[in-house]
Amino acid sequence: MASTPIQPYGDLDSTLRAMAGRAEGFGRLAIGGLHGPLYLVTSLSDDGPGSLREGCRRKEPLWIVFEISGTINLSSYLSVSSHKTIDGRGQRIKLTGKGLRLKECENIIICNLEFEGGRGHDVDGIQIKPNSRNIWIDRCSLRDYDDGLIDITRQSTDITISRCYFAQHDKTMLIGANPSHVGDRCIRVTIHHCFFxxxxxxxxxxxxxxxxxxxxxxxNWEVYAICASVEAQIYSQCNIYEAGTKKKAFEFYTEKAEDKEDQESGFIISEGDMLLNGVQPCMPPESKEETMFHPSEYYPTWTMEAATDSLREVIQLCTGWQSICRPVDNML
Incomplete structure (x- = not known):
């Protein structure tokens, strides 16, 4: 008999702020706007009173919620300041035109939003750089941007991306933008229960x-599933890789770090992964497992189950924007 799929964060919709500090993985310390008042978005305008941009630019902690549904057409990146929660539960909000920029900020939670149709050079759905940390992105749907959907670069770290849905896109998620940015050795990211x-x-x-x-x-990727470039360490556990016409799941690109003499690729550990439809993992010829980190060095527990057909079904149903009620705020 198949086991019952595990639902991470099963209790986090009980009250509005139950999410704070409850991410799994590297972003587990993100509390967002826990210690601030509610900010109500009452306008779909790009800026001005009651707009999302007005709330995000304020310096004090805020838990931002929406009183309306609809599309916010951003004419420029929307910069998010520290100690903010952008909580889309209870409404259906789509951001288009540009995306969110998390620059030199900390303690950010972004939940239950849609991102679609970002246009322009270097326009990402969510751009995290530089020097940002303690970030949790949960239950967002992202598609069709001119650059990345989520990019994490320039010494931004301690980030969790969970239960997100990615579609209709080329270069989905970049972590570490350039081999000259050796400060990116500090980057730590957890990605779980997402659907690509x-x-x-x-x-x-x-x-x-x-x-x-x-x-x-x-x-059904068209180039590769995951790629380890210079010095990257990717620990792949109990994921489901289902090939379409392209069978190579793991790619290794060789580059030279600015402060090293020799070129090298990164490393991938695959543990308990399900490989479907003729997937070729294509591991590198020389194993260097002793250089790899293990998640337990950084956090003691995480909610994981075996890669099974039932898990695949759950991920298809429970990722991305969800039609759920906004929980009651027990701090009011």
Whole structure:
């Protein structure tokens, strides 16, 4: 008999702020706007009173919620200041035109939003750089941007991405942008229970950083599933890799760090992964497992189950924007 799929964060919709500090993985310390008042978004305008941009620019902690549903067309990146929660539960909010920028900030939670149709050079759905930390992105749907959907670079670290849905895109997620940015050795990211649905590549592509992937479903890529470039360490646990026409799941790109003499690729450990439809993991010829991190060095527990058909079904149903009620705020 198949086991009952595990639902991470099963109790976090009980009250509005129950999410604070409850992410799994590297972003587990993100509390968002826990200690601030509610900010109500009452306008779908790009800026002005009651707008999302007005709330995000304020310096004090805020738990931002929406009183309306609809599309916010951003004419420029929307910068998010520290100690903010952008909580889309209870409404259906789509951001388009540009995306969110998390620059030199900390303690950010982004939950239950849609991102679609970002246009322009270097326009990402969510751009995290530089020097940002303690970030949790949960239950967001992202598709069709001109650059990345989520990019994490320039010494940004301690980030968790969970239960997100990615579709209709090429270069999905970049972690570490350039081999000259050796400061990105500090990057640490957890990605779990996400669904990469036919996106072409970068699920993610990593330079320098440590990335823990578990219980994700990646299907029908067109270049590769995940890529380890210079010094990257990717720990892949109990993920489901389902190939389409391209069978190579793991790619290794050789680059030279600015402060080293020799070129090298990164490393991938695959543990308990399900490989479907003729997937070729394509591990490197020389194993260097002794250089790899293990997630337990950084956090004691995480909610993980075996990669099974039932997990695949759950991920398809429970990722991305969800039609759920906004929980009651017990701090009011």
């Amino acid at each position: 649905d036919g996106t072409r590549q970068r699920h993610p592509r990593v330079r320098f950083g440590k990335v823990h992937l578990y219980n994700n479903y990646i299907r």
